[in-house]
Amino acid sequence: MQKVIEMMNEMLAKGKTEKEAEAKMFAEYEEWADDESRKTGFEIKTLKTTIEEQTTEAEKADADVADLTARIAELDGEIAAWEEDQKAATELRESEHAEYVKISTDYGESVDALARAIEVLASKQGSTPQAAEMFLQKMATHTRGMRRVLAAFLEQKASMARSQDTMSEQGGPAVAAYESQSGGIVKMLEKLQKKFKQELDAVEEEESNKAHAYDLEMLHLTNSISAAKDDHSQKSETKAQRAEDSAEAKAQLADAKNDLAAAEKYLTEVTQTLRIKTEAFEQNQKVRAEEIAAIGKAIEIISGGAVKGSAEKHLPGLIQRSKGVSLLQTSASSRRIALRQETSAFLRQQASKLDSKVLSLAAVRLSFDPFAKVIKMIKGLITKLEEEAAAEAGHKAWCDKELHDNKKKKDQKSSEVEELTAAKEKLEGEIASLAKDLEDLAAAQAALAKAMKEATEVREKEKAENLVTIKDAKEAQEAVDQALVVLKDFYNKQAGLLQVGQVPEMKEYKGQGGAAGGVVGMLEVILSDFARLEAETTADEKQAANEYDAFMADSKADSEAKHKEEFDKGLLKDQKEHDLKGTKKDLAATQEELDAALKYYEELKPQCLEVHVSYEERAAKRQEEIDSLNKAYKALSGEAVEF
Numbered sequence: 106m107q108k109v110i111e112m113m114n115e116m117l118a119k120g121k122t123e124k125e126a127e128a129k130m131f132a133e134y135e136e137w138a139d140d141e142s143r144k145t146g147f148e149i150k151t152l153k154t155t156i157e158e159q160t161t162e163a164e165k166a167d168a169d170v171a172d173l174t175a176r177i178a179e180l181d182g183e184i185a186a187w188e189e190d191q192k193a194a195t196e197l198r199e200s201e202h203a204e205y206v207k208i209s210t211d212y213g214e215s216v217d218a219l220a221r222a223i224e225v226l227a228s229k230q231g232s233t234p235q236a237a238e239m240f241l242q243k244m245a246t247h248t249r250g251m252r253r254v255l256a257a258f259l260e261q262k263a264s265m266a267r268s269q270d271t272m273s274e275q276g277g278p279a280v281a282a283y284e285s286q287s288g289g290i291v292k293m294l295e296k297l298q299k300k301f302k303q304e305l306d307a308v309e310e311e312e313s314n315k316a317h318a319y320d321l322e323m324l325h326l327t328n329s330i331s332a333a334k335d336d337h338s339q340k341s342e343t344k345a346q347r348a349e350d351s352a353e354a355k356a357q358l359a360d361a362k363n364d365l366a367a368a369e370k371y372l373t374e375v376t377q378t379l380r381i382k383t384e385a386f387e388q389n390q391k392v393r394a395e396e397i398a399a400i401g402k403a404i405e406i407i408s409g410g411a412v413k414g415s416a417e418k419h420l421p422g423l424i425q426r427s428k429g430v431s432l433l434q435t436s437a438s439s440r441r442i443a444l445r446q447e448t449s450a451f452l453r454q455q456a457s458k459l460d461s462k463v464l465s466l467a468a469v470r471l472s473f474d475p476f477a478k479v480i481k482m483i484k485g486l487i488t489k490l491e492e493e494a495a496a497e498a499g500h501k502a503w504c505d506k507e508l509h510d511n512k513k514k515k516d517q518k519s520s521e522v523e524e525l526t527a528a529k530e531k532l533e534g535e536i537a538s539l540a541k542d543l544e545d546l547a548a549a550q551a552a553l554a555k556a557m558k559e560a561t562e563v564r565e566k567e568k569a570e571n572l573v574t575i576k577d578a579k580e581a582q583e584a585v586d587q588a589l590v591v592l593k594d595f596y597n598k599q600a601g602l603l604q605v606g607q608v609p610e611m612k613e614y615k616g617q618g619g620a621a622g623g624v625v626g627m628l629e630v631i632l633s634d635f636a637r638l639e640a641e642t643t644a645d646e647k648q649a650a651n652e653y654d655a656f657m658a659d660s661k662a663d664s665e666a667k668h669k670e671e672f673d674k675g676l677l678k679d680q681k682e683h684d685l686k687g688t689k690k691d692l693a694a695t696q697e698e699l700d701a702a703l704k705y706y707e708e709l710k711p712q713c714l715e716v717h718v719s720y721e722e723r724a725a726k727r728q729e730e731i732d733s734l735n736k737a738y739k740a741l742s743g744e745a746v747e748f
Contacts, residue, residue, distance in 0.1 A: 117397060117401060120393060120397045121397060123393065124390060124393040124394070124397070127386070127389060127390070127393070128386075128390065131382070131383075131386045134379075134382065135379065135383070138375055138376075138378070138379040141375050142372060142375055142376065142379075145368050145371055145372040145375070146372065148364075148368050149365060149368050149369060149372065152361050152364050152365040152368060153365065155357070155361045156358060156361045156362060156365065159354045159355070159357045159358035159361060160354075160358060162350070162351075162354040163351050163354040163355050163358060166347045166348070166350045166351035166354060167351050169343075169344075169347040170344055170347050170348050170351065173340050173341075173343060173344040173347065174344065176340055177337060177340050177341060177344065180333050180336060180337045180340070181337070183329075183333055184330055184333050184334065184337070187326050187329050187330050187333070188330065190326055191323060191326050191327075191330075194319060194322055194323065194326070195323075198315070198316070198319045201312075201315050202312070202316075205308060205309075205311075205312040205315075208308050209305060209308055209309060209312070212301055212304060212305035212308060213305065215301050216298060216301050216302055216305065219294055219295075219297060219298040219301065220298065222294055223291055223294050223295060223298065226290060226291050226294070227291055258290075258293060258294065258297060394725075394729075395729065398729040398731075398732075401731065447740070504709065504712065504713035507705075507709055507713070508709060508713055511702055511705055511706050511709060514698070514702045515699065515702045515703065515706065518695055518696075518698050518699035518702055519699060521695045521699075522692065522695050522696055522699055525688055525691055525692040525695055526692060528688050529685065529688045529689060529692055532681050532684055532685040532688060533685065535681050536678055536681045536682055536685060539674050539677060539678040539681065540678065542674055543671055543674055543675060543678065546667050546670055546671040546674070547671065549667055550664055550667050550668060550671070553660050553663060553664045553667070554664070556660065557656075557657060557660050557661075557664075560653060560656055560657070560660075561653075561657075564649065564650075564653045567646075567649055568646065568649075568650070571642050571643075571645065571646040571649070572646075574638065574642045575639055575642050575643055575646070578635045578636075578638045578639035578642065579639060581631075581635045582632060582635045582636060582639070585628055585631055585632040585635065586632065588628055589628050589629065589632065592628070
């Protein structure tokens with residue numbers, strides 16, 4: 106009996122060990138599946154955000170392309186209209202210019218004809234008016250411009266005749282001077298000439314105004330067309346770029362949709378696989394729990410008084426008895442054997458039902474172990490299971506509270522660590538960028554200072570050289586002027602002596618005089634060279650001074666701006682570094698709290714999570730186990746029990 110109970114206890118321990126090992130393995134898989142689901146969920150969320158962004162970008166790009174297409178069409182229409190205006194204005198200008206050429210030619214020929222007629226008639230002072238008119242008519246036959254003159258002359262003559270008739274009727278004196286000689290005709294022609302010149306001037310002025318107006322209009326139209334074409338070109342480039350942006354956004358959108366479909370499919374597979382494995386795990390745990398309960402029940406039965414008590418009471422006497430037994434003894438022994446066989450059959454049935462090696466082994470051990478040992482084992486197991494149930498109830502409540510508090514703290518601290526890490530990285534990036542900007546600004550200011558110093562040195566050297574050159578040029582001009590005065594005075598006196606014949610016996614002196622003239626000419630050239638040197642050096646000095654002043658003013662303004670920017674960015678960098686220091690301190694403290702929570706979680710896992718079977722299931726299975734053990738105990742103790 107003792108051997109049976111020991112064997113069943115071994116089977117019970119093995120069943121529990123295998124059950125816990127399976128639970129631990131499933132917990133690891135469940136944790137992996139949870140991590141994959143959470144990671145894939147984040148990926149799906151990111152992909153959906155990307156899809157929304159790329160959809161918006163593609164729609165915006167398409168809208169921009171449509172808007173630019175419409176605007177380009179409007180520009181095409183405006184350019185075509187302005188080009189038509191140019192064409193129409195050019196045609197009108199050509200027509201006006203042709204008319205001007207025609208009229209100005211007529212007036213020019215008329216003025217020329219009048220000039221010739223006046224010249225001829227003025228030379229014939231004694232001719233009669235009739236002869237003058239005949240002369241004008243004769244000129245009109247072969248001189249084109251004279252026709253207009255003749256028509257105007259006849260009209261003016263008729264007007265004067267009408268004026269004379271009017272004056273005669275009113276009793277005024279007749280104007281007979283016109284009739285007496287051709288002088289009146291000449292005056293009339295001179296008036297006509299003046300009139301034609303004035304009209305020609307008016308025509309030319311009108312032509313000039315129209316040409317100027319045409320030029321202004323053409324300039325305006327040309328500028329408008331040029332600006333529209335530039336705008337057209339820019340919008341075409343922008344349209345092409347936005348079309349590329351749309352294509353790129355749509356390509357990224359397609360990739361994101363494909364990735365989203367793959368991620369959702371993978372998440373579904375992980376979720377479904379987890380569900381299937383969970384169902385299988387729960388079923389296995391249920392069977393294992395029933396097996397453990399059955400073994401415990403069997404131990405309880407065997408350890409009860411019906412089995413173990415009877416064994417302790419009756420079996421020791423069997424060793425001293427002879428092989429021959431009474432009918433009464435045979436009957437009692439048969440009854441106990443039958444009870445043990447019935448209990449063993451019950452355990453085998455439970456072992457087969459639960460697929461339990463532990464119950465199967467317990468049934469085997471029940472077949473040959475003493476009753477007392479089996480009953481004691483079952484009773485002890487029942488007590489142990491009841492104590493474990495009470496302890497686990499308290500442990501379960503403690504685990505639930507600790508796990509809930511730990512998860513809440515982990516989530517909170519993880520979120521805070523992520524936020525602080527992002528803030529730290531952002532501040533580090535901003536500080537690095539500001540440091541680079543400050544370095545560039547310092548280098549730029551140093552370069553400006555160096556350039557200003559070098560420019561000042563060059564300017565001072567150049568100015569000193571220019572002033573020396575100007576001074577030397579002035580002094581040289583004064584010296585050359587003095588030399589020229591001396592030479593010219595001397596040679597002028599020598600030339601005067603020769604002219605008055607004071608030394609008639611001497612021949613004319615040419616050589617030295619020619620040389621003197623060459624020397625004087627060379628000195629004059631040298632004088633002009635020094636004058637030009639002074640003027641050019643003075644101009645160069647003035648230009649160099651202006652350029653230096655402008656360079657220094659620009660450099661100082663640029664240096665001051667860079668210094669101010671450096672100061673502002675230095676303050677900003679200091680502020681960012683102060684913020685970074687505080688952020689790092691907060692991050693370290695928060696990370697320490699998170700690490701402590703994670704460490705505590707690892708401590709909780711073996712106690713609260715590795716079993717991975719719900720407390721309710723464990724409690725139910727344990728109670729069933731206790732019931733089975735009680736049933737076996739009662740049966741072995743002699744109580745009536747139905748298996």
